[in-house]
Amino acid sequence: MARKCDICGKGVVTGMKVSHSHIRTKRTWAPNLQRVKAIVNGSPKRIMVCTRCLRSGKVQRAV
Template sequence: MSARCDICSKEQQTGNQVSHSNIKTKRVWKPNIKRTKALINGTPKTIKVCTRCLRSGKVQRAI
C-alpha cells in the first residue's frame, strides 16, 4: 500500500537522521493515512486520505 493521500497527493518524504555526533543516516517521514468511506460524485467509495484533509473538511465522509 502506497502512503499517498488521494485528495492532496501527500506522500512520504526522505531526509537525514542526524545523531548527536553528527552522523547522518537516511530516514523516511510518512503521512498519517486513513482508509475512509467518502462521498465521491454522490456515491460512497473507500479512499485513502491523510488526517489533515479529514480534519480540514476537504472530504465528506459517507455514513
Template sequence: MAKCAICGKGVRVGMRVSHSHVRTKRTWTPNLQPVRTVINGKPVRMKVCTRCLKAGKVKRAL
C-alpha cells in the same frame, strides 16, 4: 508508499543525524486514514491524510 487521495501528500525523505553527526537516511510518512467517502453519489474507500479530514475537504459516507 501510499499518498493522500485529496492533496497528494506522500513520504518525505531526509537525514537522521546522531549526536556524533553520523547521517543516515530516514522517512516521514503522512498520517493516512482509510475513509469511506461519497464521490459521484457512490461510496468509495480511499486513504486521506488527517489534515484533509480536519479541514473538511472530504465528505464522509454514512
C-alpha cells in the same frame, strides 16, 4: 497500498537522521493516512486520506 493522500497528494518525504555525533543515515517521514469511506462522484468509495484533509473538511464521509 500507496502511502499517498488521495485528496491533496501528500506522500512520504525522505531526509537524513542526524545523531549527536553528526552521523547521518537516511530515514522517511510518512503522512498520517486513514482509510475512510467517502463520497466520490456521488457514490461511496474507500480512499486513503491524510488527517489534515479530514480535519479541514475537504472530505465528505459516507455513513
